[in-house]
Amino acid sequence: MEMTQRRSTPEIAIVGAGIGGLAAAAFLHRAGLPCRLYEQAPELKEVGAGLVVAPNAARLLRRLGVLGELERRAVRLDVGWEFRRWQDGTVLSAEELTASCERLYGEQTYTVHRADLLEIVRAAVPDGAIQLGRRCVELMQRGDRPALRFDDGEVVEADVVIGADGVHSVVRRALTGSPAPVYSGMCAFRALVPAERAPSLARRNAQTLWIGPDHHLVHYPICAGKLVNLVAFAPAGDYSVESWSATATVEEFLAEFEGWDPRLLELIRAGGVPGRWALLDRAPLSRWSHGPVTLLGDAAHPMFPFFAQGAAQALEDAAVLARCLAADATDPSGALQRYEALRISRTTKLQQISRGRSHINHLPDGPDQQARDAAFADSDPLVANGWIYEYDPDATPAFSG
Numbered sequence: 001m002e003m004t005q006r007r008s009t010p011e012i013a014i015v016g017a018g019i020g021g022l023a024a025a026a027f028l029h030r031a032g033l034p035c036r037l038y039e040q041a042p043e044l045k046e047v048g049a050g051l052v053v054a055p056n057a058a059r060l061l062r063r064l065g066v067l068g069e070l071e072r073r074a075v076r077l078d079v080g081w082e083f084r085r086w087q088d089g090t091v092l093s094a095e096e097l098t099a100s101c102e103r104l105y106g107e108q109t110y111t112v113h114r115a116d117l118l119e120i121v122r123a124a125v126p127d128g129a130i131q132l133g134r135r136c137v138e139l140m141q142r143g144d145r146p147a148l149r150f151d152d153g154e155v156v157e158a159d160v161v162i163g164a165d166g167v168h169s170v171v172r173r174a175l176t177g178s179p180a181p182v183y184s185g186m187c188a189f190r191a192l193v194p195a196e197r198a199p200s201l202a203r204r205n206a207q208t209l210w211i212g213p214d215h216h217l218v219h220y221p222i223c224a225g226k227l228v229n230l231v232a233f234a235p236a237g238d239y240s241v242e243s244w245s246a247t248a249t250v251e252e253f254l255a256e257f258e259g260w261d262p263r264l265l266e267l268i269r270a271g272g273v274p275g276r277w278a279l280l281d282r283a284p285l286s287r288w289s290h291g292p293v294t295l296l297g298d299a300a301h302p303m304f305p306f307f308a309q310g311a312a313q314a315l316e317d318a319a320v321l322a323r324c325l326a327a328d329a330t331d332p333s334g335a336l337q338r339y340e341a342l343r344i345s346r347t348t349k350l351q352q353i354s355r356g357r358s359h360i361n362h363l364p365d366g367p368d369q370q371a372r373d374a375a376f377a378d379s380d381p382l383v384a385n386g387w388i389y390e391y392d393p394d395a396t397p398a399f400s401g
């Protein structure tokens with residue numbers, strides 16, 4: 001009897017309350033499945049950095065009932081994919097978003113502070129579902145059930161375990177052995193600039209990408225226009241720290257962009273101490289679900305941020321996972337297999353194309369760069385990337401029948 005009850009509503013444990021883990025809890029709650037979230041941090045907070053919320057992510061936030069709050073806190077982009085030449089800001093291509101996004105995909109594109117997005121998704125998770133200060137150190141097996149051991153020694157059993165514990169996932173390591181990541185040769189600098197100190201070019205509701213030899217730099221406003229988010233990619237040298245809390249100096253950041261358009265140097269100077277994140281490369285996994293344990297978000301498919309899709313893919317995973325578990329709560333292992341089968345080819349493709357993007361953005365000046373710039377002038381990324389933005393988990397044949 002007890003077993004039947006347990007199986008009809010499985011006990012679900014999620015490791016990690018980042019955007020992916022919170023979204024999973026929110027979609028599970030919406031599907032009538034309770035869960036417990038274990039987060040290592042003593043409080044829920046995110047680093048000072050921005051995110052692009054593309055139409056595929058906005059669609060899922062709408063479904064969680066939190067898009068209105070996003071609209072209040074974020075910036076709705078008028079212009080996206082505005083590529084500019086590194087030296088003088090010549091516009092190579094630009095995409096008008098306001099009318100076309102809505103027309104093509106039924107949703108807009110937004111830019112948001114990560115902390116705002118975290119709070120927005122958190123609001124869709126019931127109070128009491130999240131336990132803070134709980135660092136999982138081991139995935140174990142207790143009889144036929146998976147179990148989690150925490151750093152205080154406590155062991156918690158569940159029917160389903162979801163590893164949403166990010167790039168350094170403990171759950172992934174237990175499932176796959178996690179081969180060491182490969183040095184990519186690139187790192188990201190990031191900074192937030194108070195809007196009043198940013199050049200006017202960077203205060204527009206535009207996502208602008210400056211591309212040049214071995215480097216590119218992206219900026220867009222966030223926090224209802226109060227801040228400008230700046231993220232730049234440069235050679236890493238011998239730097240290999242993959243952490244949101246690691247920092248660089250303004251001088252190091254400026255040195256990477258010496259000779260670039262003076263408005264960019266002004267923006268970098270106005271940003272204060274920059275963060276620095278080494279981009280480490282991890283090959284796509286061939287499977288994520290092992291019996292009643294699975295992975296989600298960066299734990300499953302960490303990707304370079306060149307398509308700005310990591311958090312969006314975590315949201316998609318969360319929506320699909322909840323649908324699969326709700327459809328077959330009596331067979332969680334089968335539901336997790338189905339989840340993986342529905343998701344893995346899409347996220348693998350995004351991992352692969354995100355990796356390829358760095359080469360194109362970083363060409364040295366010369367014939368290849370000129371050919372690229374000519375191709376950009378004719379390109380329409382909003383349409384070309386339609387397969388990314390039109391995705392709707394609820395409309396996939398698996399669920400719409």
Ligand SMILES: Cc1cc2nc3c(=O)[nH]c(=O)nc-3n(C[C@H](O)[C@H](O)[C@H](O)COP(=O)(O)OP(=O)(O)OC[C@H]3O[C@@H](n4cnc5c(N)ncnc54)[C@H](O)[C@@H]3O)c2cc1C
Pocket residue numbers: 015016017018019020021038039040041050051052053134135136137164165166167168169170188190231277296297298299305308309310311312313314
């Ligand atoms: C420079 C940069 C720019 C980016 N820009 C974009 C963008 O514009 N758009 C976009 O969609 N994506 C972007 N991304 C990607 C995006 O940040 C990630 O894909 C997204 O945050 C993944 O969410 P997650 O919940 O899977 O992982 P995380 O956000 O890493 O969350 C994991 C959570 O698990 C917790 N945790 C970890 N280990 C344990 C443990 N052992 N026990 C308990 N808790 C644990 C962590 O504390 C954390 O809260 C960018 C990434 C980078 C590096």
